Amino acid sequence: MSEEILTRFGHALRDAGLAVGTGRIADFCRAAALLSPDDLYWAGRATLVARAADIPVYDEAFAAFFGPPVEVPRQPPTVRIRVEVDAQTALASPVELLKEKSFAACSQAELAALAELMQRLRLAVPERRSRRRAAARSGAPDLRRTLRRSFRTGGEPVDRAWRERRREQRRLVLLLDVSGSMDAYSRALVMFAHGALRSGRRVEAFCFGTRLTRVTRALAAADVDEALRCAAAEVVDWDGGTRIGEALKAFLDEHGHGGLARGALVLICSDGLEVGDPELLAEQMARLSRLAHRVVWLNPLQEDPAYEPLARGMKAALPYVDLFASGHSLASLEELGAALAHL
Amino acid sequence: MTFGSVDDVEQALRAESYLADRGLATAIFLALRMRRPLLLEGEAGVGKTEVGKTLAQLLAARLIRLQCYEGIDAAQALYEWDYSRQLLYARTLQEGEVAAERVAALYGPEFLVERPLLAAIRTGVGAVLLIDEVDRADDEFEAFLLEVLSDFTVTVPEIGTIAAEEPPAVVITSNRTRELHDALKRRCLYHWIDFPDLEREVEIIRLRAPGVSEALARSVAAAVARLRSLDLVKRPGAAEAIDWAEALSLLGAESAEGEAARETLGWAVKNREDTARAEAELLGE
Numbered sequence: 001m002s003e004e005i006l007t008r009f010g011h012a013l014r015d016a017g018l019a020v021g022t023g024r025i026a027d028f029c030r031a032a033a034l035l036s037p038d039d040l041y042w043a044g045r046a047t048l049v050a051r052a053a054d055i056p057v058y059d060e061a062f063a064a065f066f067g068p069p070v071e072v073p074r075q076p077p078t079v080r081i082r083v084e085v086d087a088q089t090a091l092a093s094p095v096e097l098l099k100e101k102s103f104a105a106c107s108q109a110e111l112a113a114l115a116e117l118m119q120r121l122r123l124a125v126p127e128r129r130s131r132r133r134a135a136a137r138s139g140a141p142d143l144r145r146t147l148r149r150s151f152r153t154g155g156e157p158v159d160r161a162w163r164e165r166r167r168e169q170r171r172l173v174l175l176l177d178v179s180g181s182m183d184a185y186s187r188a189l190v191m192f193a194h195g196a197l198r199s200g201r202r203v204e205a206f207c208f209g210t211r212l213t214r215v216t217r218a219l220a221a222a223d224v225d226e227a228l229r230c231a232a233a234e235v236v237d238w239d240g241g242t243r244i245g246e247a248l249k250a251f252l253d254e255h256g257h258g259g260l261a262r263g264a265l266v267l268i269c270s271d272g273l274e275v276g277d278p279e280l281l282a283e284q285m286a287r288l289s290r291l292a293h294r295v296v297w298l299n300p301l302q303e304d305p306a307y308e309p310l311a312r313g314m315k316a317a318l319p320y321v322d323l324f325a326s327g328h329s330l331a332s333l334e335e336l337g338a339a340l341a342h343l
Numbered sequence: 344m345t346f347g348s349v350d351d352v353e354q355a356l357r358a359e360s361y362l363a364d365r366g367l368a369t370a371i372f373l374a375l376r377m378r379r380p381l382l383l384e385g386e387a388g389v390g391k392t393e394v395g396k397t398l399a400q401l402l403a404a405r406l407i408r409l410q411c412y413e414g415i416d417a418a419q420a421l422y423e424w425d426y427s428r429q430l431l432y433a434r435t436l437q438e439g440e441v442a443a444e445r446v447a448a449l450y451g452p453e454f455l456v457e458r459p460l461l462a463a464i465r466t467g468v469g470a471v472l473l474i475d476e477v478d479r480a481d482d483e484f485e486a487f488l489l490e491v492l493s494d495f496t497v498t499v500p501e502i503g504t505i506a507a508e509e510p511p512a513v514v515i516t517s518n519r520t521r522e523l524h525d526a527l528k529r530r531c532l533y534h535w536i537d538f539p540d541l542e543r544e545v546e547i548i549r550l551r552a553p554g555v556s557e558a559l560a561r562s563v564a565a566a567v568a569r570l571r572s573l574d575l576v577k578r579p580g581a582a583e584a585i586d587w588a589e590a591l592s593l594l595g596a597e598s599a600e601g602e603a604a605r606e607t608l609g610w611a612v613k614n615r616e617d618t619a620r621a622e623a624e625l626l627g628e
Binding site for chain 1: 348374412416433434518525529577616
């Protein structure tokens with residue numbers, strides 16, 4: 001098959017959204033040349049696909065390009081989130097007042113100003129002992145440095161060096177409810193996730209409503225508007241219903257159980273208004289609490305002092321939550337940031 | 344040893360008791376011919392690590408395994424100096440004049456402790472480098488790995504640059520606990536190993552556990568397929584199917600049903616919630 005056709009297929013895949021670079025297409029051409037035409041499908045699978053999630057897209061594109069065209073209706077994602085930055089009005093709001101203000105009551109401009117402040121928010125994530133060692137005043141002998149120092153004293157290890165296990169931040173996993181009932185808060189919480197992602201390396205973020213979407217990559221952009229736009233494009237169920245149990249299950253099955261949640265600090269931001277089965281939620285929360293180091297639940301409804309966690313979902317989840325806090329305003333998030341270290 | 348076609352690879356793997364589907368055989372063939380690392384993903388127990396081991400046997404090469412874990416660094420993956428021996432040597436030098444070349448000898452090859460990556464580079468084409476569970480290592484380690492995998496040279500400041508004349512075959516496995524960097528993926532050919540279909544599973548069981556009868560293998564494969572269709576926390580892989588069939592065979596069972604299945608279910612399902620579900624499905628409780 002001519003390289004031109006193969007290259008065109010590479011471009012078709014690129015149009016379908018796969019990250020197919022020129023290098024990959026070159027590999028594909030080489031692979032195709034080594035194989036019989038019958039194995040063309042596998043030549044592409046090995047060279048053009050780089051993750052399991054891309055396989056269906058590849059299959060579809062391959063069938064459309066080489067096989068009989070297959071009609072697959074694709075629904076454009078409905079994007080509801082929009083951030084308009086109006087710096088002028090934003091600055092008019094005194095910072096302290098803004099910090100206390102509930103996200104639900106914030107205007108677009110105020111949210112934009114909050115985004116700025118959130119970039120500076122620091123979360124004190126609890127630490128754990130790492131396998132790596134670093135120089136210390138006491139601990140286990142550090143032979144490497146002891147040897148170096150011994151040269152100064154004619155090969156006699158007089159001045160001995162020590163090393164100790166390093167301490168490292170635990171992984172922080174954010175699970176954000178972006179369903180309809182959280183509408184007033186979800187934008188601020190995604191901004192919060194963006195800030196958290198920018199502040200540390202070991203942070204992962206997911207959004208959920210009726211399904212789960214990993215937004216770690218999308219939120220990686222430095223610019224908050226850009227990051228929100230990317231996230232909005234990936235999450236397709238903004239403002240839908242909430243199936244926390246199912247979303248948690250999807251998280252644990254696909255990511256958490258494999259290692260992402262193990263020993264991590266998991267932060268769930270949701271109002272707990274579960275439309276799914278509360279029993280499933282309880283079961284998944286139990287699973288999560290066994291894997292995670294600590295589970296924190298932020299419920300903006302707590303903003304109201306009279307709030308009691310009576311909703312079926314919230315009630316089912318509560319026994320497995322280590323810290324139940326509000327997170328409805330920047331001040332409450334800051335408070336949380338400080339409290340985390342003691343968990 | 345070189346392979347002329349994908350069929351050759353399939354047959355050679357089969358001769359080593361590894362049943363690969365067409366996709367995997369193609370990926371292995373391409374990886375060997377194009378001299379690129381092969382990145383394998385798939386659920387636990389589908390035989391990712393086994394590919395590396397089998398490939399080593401097949402190529403009559405030395406298997407060099409680098410098991411990744413959180414916090415692994417160059418000292419554990421590449422090389423380290425044997426500090427205790429160096430210290431002892433330095434002490435023997437302390438008597439009398441210290442000649443320059445004797446100090447230089449302190450950082451000679453005899454004090455270098457070879458770790459898997461350096462060993463693979465030194466062995467070159469005679470080795471299969473298996474980098475297991477790369478997703479467990481940190482991001483920085485991945486970047487370091489990428490550097491080594493792109494040109495198969497290592498520079499030890501005190502000794503010089505060590506390069507592989509011909510790069511070894513490289514198999515990388517990942518359990519997808521985190522997304523690997525694109526740069527690393529770009530270096531590799533990729534294959535997702537799926538659960539085998541019923542017929543192939545029967546064959547795998549028979550090949551790996553020769554004591555198991557055809558009927559029992561078929562019954563186990565069918566039961567395992569049913570278990571996989573359940574919503575389990577950990578779905579049993581081919582490895583579990585083989586173990587389970589072997590256990591049943593040792594107990595003299597002829598099928599994966601009844602009391603014997605209940606007693607040995609722990610070989611296939613290793614999670615308390617899953618066990619309850621599996622029992623309900625298989626034993627109708």
